[in-house]
Amino acid sequence: MSSIVRGARARARIEVTAAIKEEARRQLASEGAARLSLRAVARELGMVSSALYRYFPSRDDLLTALIIDAYDSLGEAAESAHARVTDAGAAPVERWVAVGEAVRAWALAHPQEYALIYGSPVPGYSAPQTTVPAAARVGLLLIGIVRDAHQGHALEVPLLTDELVPEAVRLGADLAPDLPPGAVAALVAAWAQLFGLVGFELFGQFNRVVEEREPFFRFAVTRLAQEVGLR
Amino acid sequence: MSSIVRGARARARIEVTAAIKEEARRQLASEGAARLSLRAVARELGMVSSALYRYFPSRDDLLTALIIDAYDSLGEAAESAHARVTDAGAAPVERWVAVGEAVRAWALAHPQEYALIYGSPVPGYSAPQTTVPAAARVGLLLIGIVRDAHQGHALEVPLLTDELVPEAVRLGADLAPDLPPGAVAALVAAWAQLFGLVGFELFGQFNRVVEEREPFFRFAVTRLAQEVGLR
DNA sequence: CAAAAAAGAGAGCACTGCTCTTGCTATGGA
DNA sequence: TCCATAGCAAGAGCAGTGCTCTCTTTTTTG
Numbered sequence A, B: 001m002s003s004i005v006r007g008a009r010a011r012a013r014i015e016v017t018a019a020i021k022e023e024a025r026r027q028l029a030s031e032g033a034a035r036l037s038l039r040a041v042a043r044e045l046g047m048v049s050s051a052l053y054r055y056f057p058s059r060d061d062l063l064t065a066l067i068i069d070a071y072d073s074l075g076e077a078a079e080s081a082h083a084r085v086t087d088a089g090a091a092p093v094e095r096w097v098a099v100g101e102a103v104r105a106w107a108l109a110h111p112q113e114y115a116l117i118y119g120s121p122v123p124g125y126s127a128p129q130t131t132v133p134a135a136a137r138v139g140l141l142l143i144g145i146v147r148d149a150h151q152g153h154a155l156e157v158p159l160l161t162d163e164l165v166p167e168a169v170r171l172g173a174d175l176a177p178d179l180p181p182g183a184v185a186a187l188v189a190a191w192a193q194l195f196g197l198v199g200f201e202l203f204g205q206f207n208r209v210v211e212e213r214e215p216f217f218r219f220a221v222t223r224l225a226q227e228v229g230l231r
Numbered sequence C: 001c002a003a004a005a006a007a008g009a010g011a012g013c014a015c016t017g018c019t020c021t022t023g024c025t026a027t028g029g030a
Numbered sequence D: 001t002c003c004a005t006a007g008c009a010a011g012a013g014c015a016g017t018g019c020t021c022t023c024t025t026t027t028t029t030g
Helices: A007-031 A038-044 A059-087 A092-109 A111-118 A129-135 A137-150 A162-175 A181-202 A213-227 B007-031 B038-044 B059-087 B092-109 B111-118 B129-135 B137-150 B162-175 B181-202 B213-227
Strands: none
Touching: A007 A038, A007 A059, A007 A111, A038 A059, A059 A092, A059 A111, A059 A129, A059 A137, A092 A111, A092 A137, A092 A181, A092 A213, A111 A181, A129 A137, A137 A181, A162 A181, A162 B213, A181 A213, A181 B181, A181 B213, A213 B162, A213 B181, A213 B213, B007 B038, B007 B059, B007 B111, B038 B059, B059 B092, B059 B111, B059 B129, B059 B137, B092 B111, B092 B137, B092 B181, B092 B213, B111 B181, B129 B137, B137 B181, B162 B181, B181 B213
16 A cells, blocks of 8 residues: 555655665765675664674665755755745846855765765765766756746857767757757866865865865855856 | 895785885776775685785775885876976966876876865775875976966066955965965965866766867966966 | 464674784984 | 894784675564
C-alpha cells in the first residue's frame, strides 16, 4: 500500500536512516569526508558497525546520500534566496547577485559539504547518475534569470569564434532554446566562474590576498551578471 | 661544506627521497590522494613501512612535498608556455590565453595532482606556509601580463563600488602598485574564475553539458582576458 | 500460527598510519 | 687508525578502518 504507514519496522528504518545521515553529516563537518568513518558513526549511534550496512551497503553509498542532500540543501538555499528578492521586485542583476551570494553563504556555512560536491571528487569514487537532478538546481536557476531578462528586449550577445558556434548551438538547444547561442555559452562559463570564486575563497586561495571577502565577491559576481547580459 | 657531495649516505638519502616521491606520485595518479598509502609506497620500493618515516615524518608531510612539487610543476608549465608565445611576439591577450590553456592542459594531464592543490584541501590538513611561493607562480604570471599591457596606454578600468575601494587599493599596493586598483580587483577575480573553469571541467561538472571542451575554454578564457582589460 | 524476511550482534580478515625497540653501518673526531 | 655517534632498516605491535560472515532475535506476512 502506501509506503507512509507500513508498520513500526518501516517507520524505524526511516528514522534510523535519517539518524545515520545526521550523525554522518556531523562527522563530515568536523572531520572532513576522508575521515568520515562508518564505525564511528555506528558507535555514536550506539549500534554495531555491521548493523549500519543494513542501511547503506557501503561507505560510498552513504557519501552519495550525503552528496545528494548537499546539492538539495544548496539548491534550496539558492532558490529561496532568489524567490525572496524576486518577490521584492528585484531586477535581473539583483536576482543573479542574490543567487551568487546565497551559494557563497551556504558554502561558508557548510564547507565540508561544499567540498564534497564542488571540491575534488572523493578518490576512487564517481558520482552516480542519481545525483544529476539535485546537482542541476543552481544552474537551472541561473538559466531562468537570464531567460527572464531576455523576454522582450534582446541581450547583448557575445561574439563567438567559428569553432565554438556548433557547440554553442547545441548548448542552447539543450539548456535554453529561447536564448541566443552566444548568451548560453557565456552563461555556462559564468556558472563555472561563480563556483571558482566561491571555491577559491573557501579552499584558502584568497588567504593573505583578498581580505574583504564579501565586497569583493559582490563586485565579482556583479561583473559576472553583466557578462551574461544582465543590466 | 657544500651539500652536493657529502658521502654515499647523503647521496642515497636524496635518491631514496626522490624515489619515494616518485612512487607516491604514481599512486596518487592511479588511486587519488585519500588512497595514497605509505605502506603501499614502501612495499613497492621494497622497504619496510617504518623505514619510510626516516624520510617523511608523516603521511601529511609526504603530501605537502607532493603539493609543493605540483605547484612548481604547474607553475613551470605555465611559465614556459608563456615564454614560448612571448618570444613569438604574441599580444597580451594571446599570452593570457596561452597561460590559461597551459593551466588547463596541465590539469588534464595531472588530474589528481591538480585536485591536491586546487580541489578540496585534504581533510584535517592545512597547507603550511612553505607552499606559498610555489603556489603564487601562476598568479604572478597573470599579474605580469596585465602590467606589461598597462605600460603606456591605460587599461579600461572597471567601476568599483564604494565598499570595495579600500580593499582594491590594498590589493593593488600588495600585488601591482603600477596598476589602477580596479584593474587589480578584476585581475584577482579573473584568476579565481580561470581555475573555476578548469575545475568544473576536471571534476565532472561539465559532463553532459559542455562537449567541445577546448573551444569552449578558449572562448571563456579569452573573455576573461578582456575582463582584465587586455585587447 | 508458522514461515519468511529484516534487523542486530559479534567475530574475524586484511588493510591503514604510526611508534618503539633492536640491531647494523657509514661518518667524523681523537 | 679506532671508536663513539648518528643515521638507517627491520620487525613487532597498537589502534583504527571498511567490509563479510554467521548466528540470534524480532517483526511482518501468507
